[in-house]
Amino acid sequence: MKGTARRPILNYFVENDLEEQEKDGMVMRCTEREDADGTTTIVERVHCTTQCKHETTKRGEDISGEKYYQWRQEQKTRAGRLEKKLRASWELEELIEEQLNRFRAHYNNAMVPIQLKDVAELLMPKWTPPHELAALSWLGDWRPSAILDLVRGLNRSSPSVSSSSSSVSGSSVNERLLSQVMNEIRIDEAIIEEEMAEVQAKCVLHLRFTPLIKKKSRGSALGFIQEEFRKIEQVIVKAQQLRFKALELVVKKVLSQHDAVEFFVAFAGIQDAIHQVAEPQKLRKVMVNMPAKSLGSS
Amino acid sequence: MPKPLSSLFSRKKPEKLAFKYYYTNWFKTLKNTLLPLIRQSLSSSSSQTLLYSHVDLLLNHFLSYYDTLDLAASQENLPQLLFPSWHNNEEDDDDEEFCGLVLDVASDKQRRPWQVLMAWKNVSQNLTTRIEQIECGLRLMVPALISRMKKLQAGFMGRVAENWVAIDRKNDGVLKEVIIGEAMKEEMEEMVSVFVDANRLRKSVITEIVGVLSAYQAALFLEGLAQFLVGFRDPELLREFERCKDSDQ
Numbered sequence: 001m002k003g004t005a006r007r008p009i010l011n012y013f014v015e016n017d018l019e020e021q022e023k024d025g026m027v028m029r030c031t032e033r034e035d036a037d038g039t040t041t042i043v044e045r046v047h048c049t050t051q052c053k054h055e056t057t058k059r060g061e062d063i064s065g066e067k068y069y070q071w072r073q074e075q076k077t078r079a080g081r082l083e084k085k086l087r088a089s090w091e092l093e094e095l096i097e098e099q100l101n102r103f104r105a106h107y108n109n110a111m112v113p114i115q116l117k118d119v120a121e122l123l124m125p126k127w128t129p130p131h132e133l134a135a136l137s138w139l140g141d142w143r144p145s146a147i148l149d150l151v152r153g154l155n156r157s158s159p160s161v162s163s164s165s166s167s168v169s170g171s172s173v174n175e176r177l178l179s180q181v182m183n184e185i186r187i188d189e190a191i192i193e194e195e196m197a198e199v200q201a202k203c204v205l206h207l208r209f210t211p212l213i214k215k216k217s218r219g220s221a222l223g224f225i226q227e228e229f230r231k232i233e234q235v236i237v238k239a240q241q242l243r244f245k246a247l248e249l250v251v252k253k254v255l256s257q258h259d260a261v262e263f264f265v266a267f268a269g270i271q272d273a274i275h276q277v278a279e280p281q282k283l284r285k286v287m288v289n290m291p292a293k294s295l296g297s298s
Numbered sequence: 299m300p301k302p303l304s305s306l307f308s309r310k311k312p313e314k315l316a317f318k319y320y321y322t323n324w325f326k327t328l329k330n331t332l333l334p335l336i337r338q339s340l341s342s343s344s345s346q347t348l349l350y351s352h353v354d355l356l357l358n359h360f361l362s363y364y365d366t367l368d369l370a371a372s373q374e375n376l377p378q379l380l381f382p383s384w385h386n387n388e389e390d391d392d393d394e395e396f397c398g399l400v401l402d403v404a405s406d407k408q409r410r411p412w413q414v415l416m417a418w419k420n421v422s423q424n425l426t427t428r429i430e431q432i433e434c435g436l437r438l439m440v441p442a443l444i445s446r447m448k449k450l451q452a453g454f455m456g457r458v459a460e461n462w463v464a465i466d467r468k469n470d471g472v473l474k475e476v477i478i479g480e481a482m483k484e485e486m487e488e489m490v491s492v493f494v495d496a497n498r499l500r501k502s503v504i505t506e507i508v509g510v511l512s513a514y515q516a517a518l519f520l521e522g523l524a525q526f527l528v529g530f531r532d533p534e535l536l537r538e539f540e541r542c543k544d545s546d547q
Binding site for chain 2: 116117124129131133134136138143145146149150151152153154156193222225266269273274276277278281282284285286287288289290291
């Protein structure tokens with residue numbers, strides 16, 4: 001598990017270490033030099049600081065074994081610090097992977113219908129207050145495209161992202177990639193919607209509940225419902241898979257490690273905040289002012 | 299108008315009513331009064347005049363439900379009207395169902411007078427074309443409504459997300475809820491108009507369909523529609539449904 005998680009990260013780190021370290025506030029100014037040989041650049045800067053420091057205190061000393069020994073010690077400490085950062089980054093990557101796995105299990109295993117009544121329950125979950133459902137729900141949960149709307153919105157609002165975007169290669173959230181993923185997800189979403197509309201449009205043909213149909217065979221009304229619900233169940237399963245696909249694409253393809261973490265934090269925070277706002281409102285009584293006039297009078 | 303409905307609406311002052319209460323009464327009237335009435339008038343002993351009046355009653359009952367939904371539709375109420383606790387989950391009707399229903403009533407073979415049995419036999423080409431036109435119109439209108447709703451939801455998410463980073467840094471829980479509350483309110487205000495338009499579409503589809511049908515055809519169509527709604531609430535069915543362990547069984 002650890003080994004598999006590390007490999008891609010290592011690659012990632014080799015490709016992006018310079019960028020990453022800039023984010024950590026460590027070194028890096030000039031990308032041209034890093035491209036040629038990143039390590040050398042870091043060493044040069046470290047060397048430079050060390051020299052400056054030592055120059056003031058030990059000016060006049062001869063070149064000696066002692067000085068070389070100090071230089072090696074310094075290097076070891078510095079490398080140790082870098083390695084620590086590298087390990088932290090691996091740990092972060094593992095956490096991201098773990099988080100994705102949790103979502104995979106949630107959408108693809110935990111929240112799929114098992115009993116017949118689960119189908120209705122998942123479409124209109126009782127655990128989600130009506131205001132939350134009305135604000136963002138699609139087949140009972142977040143729209144897959146809303147996950148991408150969230151990424152885009154966060155990207156627009158994050159000052160750190162926009163400031164770093166000009167200095168490094170393009171925006172840290174790749175808008176072109178994001179649009180690509182957005183298109184793909186929207187198409188899939190529309191297909192699922194179409195399937196659901198088709199099921200609903202046709203179900204009336206099978207769910208007529210006429211006394212005749214009910215008498216034909218025992219429990220046949222239930223049989224019709226089962227048949228229709230099985231179709232809806234398939235739609236729900238697809239919708240859940242698409243939600244996970246949107247998350248996975250965003251985290252693995254579009255966002256950097258840092259932005260993926262920010263995204264997960266915001267995703268959880270926003271879900272929670274929306275729930276907090278919606279929850280107390282479910283107790284409101286819906287009142288209606290019936291007209292004074294009767295239907296007959298004008 | 300006959301008594302069951304007028305007694306509900308004949309008060310002098312506008313009456314403030316809990317929607318849940320209204321819906322329960324509306325449903326009871328449908329199930330216990332109007333559905334038996336239309337069945338009765340479809341049976342052999344009934345007169346044409348009675349049939350017309352019962353078709354009218356049932357049609358108005360459906361239309362009045364959508365009118366009342368419109369009356370209740372405010373920014374605050376909309377979420378609960380969209381996701382009502384007083385409904386069964388599986389009872390939500392779809393506009394396109396009406397057309398499907400109309401074409402299917404033709405296969406009904408209950409023991410009824412000849413005119414009733416023949417009402418949906420040999421349906422004229424003209425009628426089929428008219429119904430198909432109505433369905434065609436629906437298939438154009440429904441996606442537009444859905445797309446308006448989609449845009450509103452995306453707008454809500456965009457607005458919340460764009461403010462999120464700034465609020466999150468302040469770590470102010472109250473401010474978060476204020477911003478989300480505002481965005482939600484704005485979204486619901488605009489969604490009310492989508493909801494009202496969807497109800498208008500539902501009303502116009504039912505009215506148009508009944509408009510192109512003969513009295514017998516209309517009676518059978520409305521009976522089917524009423525039966526569809528009532529059937530979902532059949533207590534025996536609901537019990538079986540709850541018991542049903544596996545959707546594959």
